[in-house]
Amino acid sequence: MDQILSVSFLVGLITATLRVATPLVYAAVGEVFTERSGILNLGIEGTMFLGAFVGFTMAYQADQAGMPAYLWIGLLSAVLAGIGMGLLMGFFTVRLGVNQHVSGLGITLLCTGLSLFGFRLVFGERAVLPSIDPFPQLTPFGGIPVLGDIFNQYLLTYIAFLVLVPLSWWLLFRSSFGLNIRAVGENPEAVDAAGLNVFRIRYLVLALGGGLMATGGAFLSLAQLGAFTPGIIAGRGWVCIALVIFARWQPVRAALGALLFGGVFALQLRLQTMGFKLPFELFLALPYLVTIAALALSSRHISYPGAYLKPYRRE
């Protein structure tokens, strides 16, 4: 018990919490954008997976070719793949206006299949998992003992919390583009009547969202692990779907939700390695249960975007 109350334990926990929350912040903010425009993108789980796969594979190849910026090449490729999947989602839900649930799940299944197929094709069946040297951690306060460790994080973690979250808030609630996004999500007819292109706005938002989701996935393969495994995403995309509702479609709250999840996850991992006999699956199931409970308790106050799940047709 003394171990748990020590400062170093707490510092370790906070450090790990920020790291675990990072991919969720990217993907959840991406999903906030798409849902704000009226599109539930259930392709999130697969897009993260594809981001992890494309990011790793391209980085690996670039590294083999001796390129020094191989990690950035990987990240950029992942973002492009994510944008591609966002646009594909747009083709189905914006252009064709077919069912969003089924389209999204179809995209998740496609991304999962493609990634596993591609990984086997590129790397074959190996006894040893291929790996790369991942992104290094920044150590801005390396000189400060113990407490300085909290700031030993990846650049992508810094960007997530210090750039992405404030910028998304500003974009969504203070810029005219954000106003358009929210208007498209609430009342596409009015946006159309005002002379704006509903289809183009939704396509743009889906591309943006897809890029962010893929970045979240790529963080895991390029920074945290330096490898790609079939279990790399393991439902994190669905956690994000939960976080977005939990956060009532607000980027800052989504980041807080991600930290909450990260904290619980990091805690169970720590207790487990310290030899506590816990049904750790219970902890893993906790974010899902908490979200369902939150949904049930706040159902009267949750206001979904007005055009949520509704395709827009110009007729």
Place this chain on the structure above:
Amino acid sequence: MRLQIERLPAPLWLRTMIPIASVLVTFLLTSGFVIAAGANPLQAAYYFLLDPLSNPVRLIEVLVKATPLLMTGAAVAFAFAGGYWNIGVEGQLYMGATAATAIGLQMDGVPAWIALPLIVIGGFLAGMGWAVLPAFMKVRLKIDEVVTTLLLNYVAIFFVSALLNGPWRNPISQWPQSPEIAASAIFPRLIPRSRLHMGFILAIVIIIALWFVLNRTAFGLKMRAVGLNMEAARFSGIRVDRTVMIVALISGGIGGLAGASEVAGIHFHLIDAISPGYGYTGIIIATLGALNAIGVAAAALFIGLVDTGSQTVSRALGVPAYLGDVLQATLLLVTLAMLLLQGYRISIRRRSGAPQE
């Protein structure tokens, strides 16, 4: 002459052509991946579609693979037809499998004629139980069931893995799996020395029941009205909440049955990989089958065929078996787009009367 497109239901011949055209488009789209893997797409198509049918052993394997898919496909189609977006069949399957294991472990010395019905009913009720919460939240609190059913899938999977790493851990095995269920609780084989089991009969019964309920009962009419337009159905005096609740629970029950059937028919113990995503494949099947019983049966058999074929393609041509997953997902998306054609009638009109100008 000019081409005219009207918003009218497409003629029957076109509607039956849609799945066939979808399959063709899918094979064209995915042939690039086969070529990338250094194989001939036509040869791959042969191994996918014809080779499994070429000998009786593999043909039976197709039916074995199709057994859970017929059930999850029916579960999803039933829910979707009633306007309830049950994405939770995967979790309902896991709970059905858990109940079947719990019952099967207690059946030592109990005759099969008691054990088998208990397994079937237990699996159904467990799946149904897992569907209660999201259905209740949908009906009472107006909470989108897609998210709740989806999230509960993971809760169910974690629950099973907690059981397998804890109280049900089989000490003899190095993998997390439960002890084996009693012999009397194992589904009888339909063909000796094959894996085809009683679950296949159950699946066929479910498909027939699905057809009957949807097409021949007042409830089927009501639930389809709810599925088409909930507000209009409510306005016409249908008790929408009750209908949605019943649809959700029965769909969950069928999902649970799929899990029970996999435990009692194939594995004989519970493992955490009891389903490689049958619940989600059910969504593919329901969509391919256009939410009707005959369509679902055909689609489930087809996916069973592709599943079996992907193993053969992998062995014979060295193409990763994951190609099967790519193929299924592509087929879902292509079908989704092609189904739009269902609502249109394309005709060629000769211009009659005086020539223009």
